[in-house]
Amino acid sequence: MNCKKARGLILTDYLDDQMDEGRKELVRRHLDGCPRCKEFYEQAKKISAELFAKAERAEPSEFIWNKVREAIISRPQRQSWILPRPAIAFATILTLVLIFGAVTRLMINGQRISGLNGGEQIEYFDYSVQMPSDESATNETGFGTLVEKYFL
């Protein structure tokens, strides 16, 4: 192991005990044989480990909790447009029932029409289209429809 690599490891994994035993041994052997790196390690240990080892940890005051609690309690409640889950479920079911009902009705009407023969179908659609009462059904030249009257 060369000095550059050893010093890189000293400043990180070796100092922070983040190495496996095998790699630690390699660094130790290098330090045993290199006085300059040994001195480097001593300085690094002083700057890093020993300095922060005496760092105090303060406890937060009860004042902070009181402020947090006050802020939570005074927060506006959720908007009423956000519906609770049971209401959403009910609305969904109701919508599905209505859609199902409408589709079923359309299908029934469709079967009624498809159950008619050709002539009855024409008569059925003709019945659906309301003719104005002052118009004659036919005239001399055409079919007597309003479209013919106004556009032809």
Place this chain on the structure above:
Amino acid sequence: MNQEITAEIITKASEGDLDAFRVIYDATAGFVYNVARRVVHNTQDAEEITQEVFLVIHSKLKYFRLESSFKTWAYRIAVNHAINHYKKMARERDKKKEYQGYSNQWQAAAGAEMENEEHKETIDSFLNALNADQKICVVLRNIEGLSYRQIADTLKINVNTVRSRLKRAREKLLVMRKEVAKNEL
């Protein structure tokens, strides 16, 4: 003694149970406050940051995935708030004056047994000399005792990036110490 933060506590707190949220607060406020304090070097700002962090935690509890580490998640929120605050303040700071202040303090403290207050000031002076990314890695490693993996997970960075930032921070501190030692001579 602090109660452990269980999935049940988190669920209750997310549903509005203030007693359950107090359990969470008691278990995590210590490290949140200390991380904030070490990053911004100001008790009043640290208290403000701590309050903000817990309001964020409270509002986002319902989104927390129970299979994740709550501590890592809380650290992440604390670090983000502290760094944002620090960067905002750093834009207004005079770095030369701070460096001079650090140098004077180190000379006064060198070779002598440090009082608690002086020692605290020296730690703060060292930390002040680092950029935000390096500072937070040093705080999480040297003061909070997190492993490289935990720091990487908290900051959402690679373990090698953690290594690199710690190495650069310590190199910087070594250089500064040598400069001060030279000035003494």
